[in-house]
Every structure is written in structure tokens, then in C-alpha cells.
Amino acid sequence: MSETFETNAQEALTMASGIKSHLSEVAHLGIEKEDLDKLEAEAIKALDMIAEVDALIEEVSEKLHKAEKQLADVQDVAKSYRHTIKNNFPMEQWERFGITDK
Secondary structure, eight states: OOHHHHHHHHHHHHHHHHHHHTHHHHGGGTOOHHHHHHHHHHHHHHHHHHHHHHHHHHHHHHHHHHHHHHHHHHHHHHHHHHHHHHHHSOHHHHGGGTOOOO
16 A cells, blocks of 8 residues: 555564664663564554555455446447437437437
């Protein structure tokens, strides 16, 4: 999805890992391993969630493409019928065939 999203989550993971490796130096600041573990878990969850969103976006994109193709096919057939009616009936009768354009 967004590089910024993934970058931010990865930065949080890197930071948590870095702080963990020097935990004894920052313990007096109130930073605890459990909090860093939670930060890592939340960052991983965020990455998993964005991966899920990316998959859904891809699925929606594929379905939209198929729907657009379907609509184009419908429009082609409708245009053919409209053309046939317009070429074989006077304009005054078009409306009874569902053709409202003049």
C-alpha cells in the first residue's frame, strides 16, 4: 500500500530491537522488555494488516476490471440494438422500444 506505512512499522521494529540489545543502558528510563515486546507485536500486526489491505485492494482492482469489461460488453450489445431500431423504425416509435434519445 504505502511505503510510508511499511517504513514506519519497520522503523518501530528496528528501534525496538536496538533498544532491547541495550536494555541495561535504558532500564533506568522506565523502558521495559515487555513494552518493547508489545511494540514489536503491534508493528508486526500493523504490517500484517496492511498486507491484508493490499490483497483486498488487488482483489477489488481485479473485480473492477471484470465489471468494466462486462459493462463495455453490455454497452456494445445495447448500441447494436439501438442502431438496429433507429435504422428500421421512425424516430416517433423509438420510445416504445425503450430508446429515449432523439
